[in-house]
Amino acid sequence: xxxxxxxxxxxxxxxxxxxxxxxxxxxxxxxxxxxxxxxxxxxxxxxxxxxxxxxxxxxxxxxxxxxxxxxxxxxxxxxxxxxxxxxxxxxxxxxxxxxxxxxxxxxxxxxxxxxxxxxxxxxxxxxxxxxxxxxxxxxxxxxxxxxxxxxxxxxxxxxxxxxxxxxxxxxxxxxxxxxx
Numbered sequence: 819x820x821x822x823x824x825x826x827x828x829x830x831x832x833x834x835x836x837x838x839x840x841x842x843x844x845x846x847x848x849x850x851x852x853x854x855x856x857x858x859x860x861x862x863x864x865x866x867x868x869x870x871x872x873x874x875x876x877x878x879x880x881x882x883x884x885x886x887x888x889x890x891x892x893x894x895x896x897x898x899x900x901x902x903x904x905x906x907x908x909x910x911x912x913x914x915x916x917x918x919x920x921x922x923x924x925x926x927x928x929x930x931x932x933x934x935x936x937x938x939x940x941x942x943x944x945x946x947x948x949x950x951x952x953x954x955x956x957x958x959x960x961x962x963x964x965x966x967x968x969x970x971x972x973x974x975x976x977x978x979x980x981x982x983x984x985x986x987x988x989x990x991x992x993x994x995x996x997x998x
Contacts (some may be wrong), residue, residue, distance in 0.1 A: 846996075847965075847975075847991065849938060849939065849965070850910055850911060850928075850938070851910075860880060860886075861880065861881045862878050862879065862880060862886060863878070863879050863880075863881065863883075864876055864877075864878055865877050865878075865879065867888075874891045875888065875889060875890050875891060876888070876889050876891075877889075884905075885905040886904075886905055887902055887903065887904060887905065887910070888902075888903040888904075888905070888907065889901070889902055889903070890903065898914070898915035899912060899913065899914050899915070900912070900913040901913075901930060909929045909930045910928075910929070911926050911927060911928060911929070911938065912926070912927045912929065912930050912931065912932065913925075913926050914926075914927070914932060916940075922942065922943055923940055923941065923942040924940065924941045924942070925937065925940045926938045926939050926940065926941070937966045938965070938966055939963055939964060939965045939966055939975070940963070940964050941961050941962070941963050941964075941978075942961065942962055942964075943959070943960070943961060943962075944960040944961060944962050944977070958979050958980065958981050959979070959980045960977060960978070960979050960980075961977070961978040961979075961980070962974035962976075962977060963975055963976035963977070963978060975991070976989055976990060976991055976996075977989070977990045978990075986998070
């Protein structure tokens with residue numbers, strides 16, 4: 819129930835985590851808050867809750883439909899802006915699309931802020947010419963994530979590969995998978 823109130827992520831379901839299925843990093847990178855780091859796998863689902871001319875909102879739940887996060891998206895805001903909320907409706911981060919960006923870059927800020935002091939990270943497509951890798955079962959998009967402290971952006975802090983057809987996502991820190 820803590821997750822529903824904006825607290826920690828839910829614990830693993832009894833018997834669902836086989837031994838040695840997941841090894842938590844000894845020094846995990848905290849971007850938003852330690853309460854969102856789980857020492858066990860947590861499966862999440864995205865469900866649209868509102869789709870109107872003005873809004874496109876959705877909920878992020880665990881596999882038992884317990885609310886974990888919510889996303890509010892105003893369809894005609896300029897620049898494009900989304901807010902990630904905890905299950906209780908408290909704003910965690912604001913995602914703002916950078917205008918006139920070649921890579922379609924998004925900048926992410928703490929809460930509903932857009933102050934440079936609250937800047938956390940940016941996300942962009944991995945290449946200028948975006949080619950989707952296609953296989954029989956999936957189409958993959960790769961994103962680069964740069965933490966605010968990585969001002970040179972010579973190497974991303976994280977890479978995200980998204981498989982839209984099979985509704986999957988893998989997050990890498992270097993060569994290590996840290997979320998899937």
